[in-house]
Amino acid sequence: MEAIIKFENVTKEYFLYKDSKARFKAIFTNNRGVKKHTALKNISFEIMPGESVGIIGKNGAGKSTLLKMITGVSFPTGGEITVNGKVAALLELTAGFSADMTGRENIYLKGYLLGLNDSQVNEIVDDIIDFADLGEYLDQPVRTYSSGMKMRLGFAININIRPDVLVIDEALSVGDAEFKKKCRNKISEMIASGITVLYVSHSADSLREICTRTIYLKDGAVVFDGAVEAGLEKYEKSKSKKGK
Amino acid sequence: MKSDKKFGFFGLRDIVEDHKGYGRQIFLLSKNELKKQYKGSLLGPLWAIVKPVFTLFILWFAFTVGIRGSGRINGFPQFMFLLTGYVPWFYVSESILGGSRSLRKNSQFVTKISFPVSNIMTFTALSRLYVHIFLALLMYIVLVIFGYCPNIYNFQVLYYLPLMFMFFLALSWTTACFSAVSKDFENLVNSIMTGLFWLSGVLWDTYGVHNDWVRRLMYLNPINYFVNGYRKTFLYEEFIFDRVWENIIFFGEFAVIILLGAHYYKKLRKTLPDIL
Numbered sequence: 181m182e183a184i185i186k187f188e189n190v191t192k193e194y195f196l197y198k199d200s201k202a203r204f205k206a207i208f209t210n211n212r213g214v215k216k217h218t219a220l221k222n223i224s225f226e227i228m229p230g231e232s233v234g235i236i237g238k239n240g241a242g243k244s245t246l247l248k249m250i251t252g253v254s255f256p257t258g259g260e261i262t263v264n265g266k267v268a269a270l271l272e273l274t275a276g277f278s279a280d281m282t283g284r285e286n287i288y289l290k291g292y293l294l295g296l297n298d299s300q301v302n303e304i305v306d307d308i309i310d311f312a313d314l315g316e317y318l319d320q321p322v323r324t325y326s327s328g329m330k331m332r333l334g335f336a337i338n339i340n341i342r343p344d345v346l347v348i349d350e351a352l353s354v355g356d357a358e359f360k361k362k363c364r365n366k367i368s369e370m371i372a373s374g375i376t377v378l379y380v381s382h383s384a385d386s387l388r389e390i391c392t393r394t395i396y397l398k399d400g401a402v403v404f405d406g407a408v409e410a411g412l413e414k415y416e417k418s419k420s421k422k423g424k
Numbered sequence: 425m426k427s428d429k430k431f432g433f434f435g436l437r438d439i440v441e442d443h444k445g446y447g448r449q450i451f452l453l454s455k456n457e458l459k460k461q462y463k464g465s466l467l468g469p470l471w472a473i474v475k476p477v478f479t480l481f482i483l484w485f486a487f488t489v490g491i492r493g494s495g496r497i498n499g500f501p502q503f504m505f506l507l508t509g510y511v512p513w514f515y516v517s518e519s520i521l522g523g524s525r526s527l528r529k530n531s532q533f534v535t536k537i538s539f540p541v542s543n544i545m546t547f548t549a550l551s552r553l554y555v556h557i558f559l560a561l562l563m564y565i566v567l568v569i570f571g572y573c574p575n576i577y578n579f580q581v582l583y584y585l586p587l588m589f590m591f592f593l594a595l596s597w598t599t600a601c602f603s604a605v606s607k608d609f610e611n612l613v614n615s616i617m618t619g620l621f622w623l624s625g626v627l628w629d630t631y632g633v634h635n636d637w638v639r640r641l642m643y644l645n646p647i648n649y650f651v652n653g654y655r656k657t658f659l660y661e662e663f664i665f666d667r668v669w670e671n672i673i674f675f676g677e678f679a680v681i682i683l684l685g686a687h688y689y690k691k692l693r694k695t696l697p698d699i700l
Contacts, residue, residue: 203606203699248697252538255694275536278456292449293537327622363540 181301182264183226184345185250190259192220192245192400200304221400222259228345229265232236232377234387234408236415237397246397247271250378260369265344265376266295273334279323283314286322290337311320312336313414332359339366345371350381369418385410435690436682442540450543454550460553466675472555475675476514476536480507498629500659501580504572509626511563511656512584515556516592516624516647519615522548525612527604531700534604543597553589560585567658580657580664588650591678597685601692604700625651640669649674 193216197203199319206214209291220242227233235243248254249261251269276293277286287308291301296400309318312333317325325333339346371377371390381387387394387408394411396404432641443450462471487502497505526548560581567573603610624647625631631652633639642648649670656662665671 195695197699200606200608204608207602207605207609253536254697272532272536275532278460280459281456289449289452292446292452293539297445298448307429386436 183190183207183262184229184264185227185378186260186262188226188260190223190249190256190261191218192242192249192254208340214351219400220256223400223402224259225395225405226351226404227375227376227378228374230374232391234380234394234411235325235380235397236387236411237376238419243397244361247349247378247380250345251325251347258335263345267345267347268294268338268343269347270335270338270342271347273338274330274380275334277330277334280321282321282324283318284309286333287337290324290334291341291355294337294341296341297317297368304342307340308333308336311340311362326357328359333336335363339363339370343375345376345378347360347378348380350379350383350386384416387412433689435686438690438693439542439686442542443546446543446610449631450547451548453543454547454554455549457551457553469555471593473558473562476510476559478512483507483510495538496631497561498660500572504548504567504570504659505629505655506627507563507566508655508658511556511559511619512588513624513626513647514559515588516650517551517621518552518555518618519549519592520595520599520613522552522609523592524599524603527600527696527700528607528610533699536696541696542597542689545600545614546594549589549593549596555583564658572659575661577657577661577663580653583664584650584653584657591646591681594678594682594685597689598681599697601688606695620645620647624648642676643670643673646674646677 182358195206195219197206197217198215202214206254220255222244223315235246237243239381245254249256250263251267252263276290278289281315282291284305287305288298288301291304296304306369312318312329312335314329314333317329322330322333378408379387379390391408393406394408394415395402396411404414458469459471462468467474483506484503487506496502523545524640526544527534527541530544530548533544534541564573564578599609599613599693623642625642625647630639630642630648632641632646653664656664656666
């Protein structure tokens with residue numbers, strides 16, 4: 181079987197500009213002499229279709245950088261990333277919304293942004309409307325929405341585009357308890373259907389519940405890749421060591 | 425950063441790839457861009473029309489009612505001369521400024537979702553084009569009323585309009601990327617625009633300069649190509665390629681702008697999400 185996500189010796193460096201003068205200079209000097217921060221160092225792994233992988237690590241370990249590259253927003257400085265399939269990221273749910281268009285128009289807009297065409301959006305638009313449950317607000321401009329409503333719409337769109345890979349950040353909040361439950365059920369349903377899941381979380385319980393494998397990142401490197409329980413143990417150990 | 429050493433044309437291929445299958449989306453986003461600019465106001469996008477029309481009205485008032493009969497430029501009434509210069513100028517200045525700001529204004533498309541970034545420049549440019557077409561129509565109506573049009577030369581607009589769109593779009597490939605890296609570059613563009621207005625033949629006739637060298641020097645400013653082009657089309661009844669050097673210089677510059685734009689776009693595309 182072919183891997184659905186493949187990282188080969190992926191390195192990611194960020195430029196750290198000292199000030200705006202350095203930025204201006206960088207245009208003409210091809211970033212020569214600019215300080216760099218290495219967020220990921222020579223990372224390799226493969227994820228097979230249907231796997232549920234938890235990504236753990238402290239803040240700044242490189243989790244977000246990793247996810248951003250999987251979703252195709254950011255690009256590696258070195259190495260190669262292959263993603264074979266449509267990725268739905270539950271990270272930036274409201275990104276790409278246009279405040280002055282109605283909810284309905286935004287479903288189409290966001291659908292196009294996620295790479296669907298008209299007929300593909302038409303197929304799922306009812307599911308989205310149904311899931312977001314916006315009532316009369318559906319035909320109102322998104323700027324009149326509460327933040328919870330925006331999240332609901334964003335979640336409904338992202339989850340209904342029939343992705344092959346689902347990227348979830350636990351820190352995500354999607355409104356009231358009732359909707360949260362609805363989201364959790366939907367995610368469980370999708371996992372059961374055999375979708376590939378990448379899950380970023382600090383909660384050991386939900387990792388145990390959802391994932392079959394963990395990748396533990398520390399200072400931009402993979403220090404563990406394997407069973408959930410063993411990964412969590414290692415993570416806990418390094419955390420408590422730091423605490424002393 | 426390991427920058428790709430491949431030059432020019434490869435970046436152009438990236439930009440073409442970006443646009444494949446995105447026609448509908450670009451159209452939708454360009455409409456949205458227009459709405460966004462004037463959101464919350466009663467007239468909405470109509471402001472994009474009202475502002476230049478008001479300027480033109482003032483010009484008409486000043487030159488036709490105020491300083492009555494104060495002379496002609498290149499044989500035409502001052503107002504007609506200014507009208508045919510200002511209408512392309514509004515588009516040029518809006519596209520240069522809007523183009524260089526486009527990535528910063530739409531940074532969410534770069535930093536939050538996976539999106540073909542060069543399309544941002546395209547939908548921004550398109551949103552300006554709608555306004556221009558409307559203004560150009562108004563201009564045409566005025567010219568017809570005063571008896572300067574219609575004539576066969578008017579069809580030349582089908583050459584100048586798409587070319588103008590492409591030229592300033594290609595320019596924004598460079599300026600937008602640079603402005604995304606450094607806000608100072610954006611400010612630099614703003615400052616240059618003010619000076620450029622006086623160096624462009626909006627208020628005066630660059631063809632009418634007596635010194636041969638200075639007159640040819642004015643060909644170096646691509647804005648003149650379009651401002652004078654509009655006058656050839658709607659006022660002078662002159663053919664596009666009548667002035668050979670003007671065309672040669674313009675297309676030379678256009679080629680350089682395209683290659684530079686493609687080069688810098690390719691070079692900076694992958695770092696944009698990190699620095700915006």
